Amino acid sequence: MAILTVDMRHGRTDDQKREFAAAILDAVSEATGEPREQVFLIINENRGINFIEFGQHLPEYVDHASR
Amino acid sequence: MAILTVDMRHGRTDDQKREFAAAILDAVSEATGEPREQVFLIINENRGINFIEFGQHLPEYVDHASR
Amino acid sequence: MAILTVDMRHGRTDDQKREFAAAILDAVSEATGEPREQVFLIINENRGINFIEFGQHLPEYVDHASR
Amino acid sequence: MAILTVDMRHGRTDDQKREFAAAILDAVSEATGEPREQVFLIINENRGINFIEFGQHLPEYVDHASR
Amino acid sequence: MAILTVDMRHGRTDDQKREFAAAILDAVSEATGEPREQVFLIINENRGINFIEFGQHLPEYVDHASR
């Protein structure tokens, strides 16, 4: 069992989360041989300002184009 | 000092959180000999869709019966 | 499914970890109604000095008495 | 690169988060020699009741005085 | 920037970690549009017994066949 946590800004649509999760489950399953159903993922969300990267607080996530 | 983090879906009532936390503090205290006050717990909440288990996104948590 | 992580110092015996885990699984299962098998726990270990509590680095864990 | 995560109650103002983050980036940069831009910080927020410390659920954070 | 953490048992070879990481970076990059270099991953390792899944402590990881 692989348990992954990803820290991301609020704002992705449910569809974007589904697409994101599917890509990770496939990738981890293929790389480790674990069945997809044995790959757990937690998407941990916070506001943009809660992420400080390269010395900068991130802006809130804006979905520029629907997927 | 034991510091525990639990990842859960939004939606539990405050009473359910109190009951949950009390059970964990008691269990950890009894199993480790640490006084209850030295067991810290963080309940980290996200929406249901942010949890992918057994290949599925979880539905939002619904409190079927009051505690 | 509840996924818990506990941060602890290296040094507990395997038996102590079993006792600790069993107590948590029982407590969470009882408090949430989730079956024991649906409560996942990760014991994340580091050296004592890696824990700074109350302004102090912890000593390495020493098992004073067998359980 | 140092990646820090801090668990805090909802309720700090954006300015308080900026001040907090700046202080941590400076401190980590100075103590490790890493440039400030290479120190990443995630502020992970939850409600007060989600924090159990010293056997008590915390109240919601209230900003007693503006900074 | 996406920051992922995966909790896994000790025991994968460095090559397995490279293959695993490459698969995740590609998947996340493709699903989110972020450049691969902006996807950070931390592989957090502990002994098998530190993972309790489905009510069982995991055995230590054994690499059945080289990749």
Next chain:
Amino acid sequence: MAILTVDMRHGRTDDQKREFAAAILDAVSEATGEPREQVFLIINENRGINFIEFGQHLPEYVDHASR
């Protein structure tokens, strides 16, 4: 109470960890008004290869100059 976790490579000396922790405790205490003793820090260590940043696995940490 602020609970911070920092993910770092194995290899810092105990003195470096003390200096690092002291800087963070001071910074957080000053920025939040919390007493130093109420700032908890966990230094979570893994091997260099377990950190993938900017598309690269990090080398093992080498202490270029004693602090």
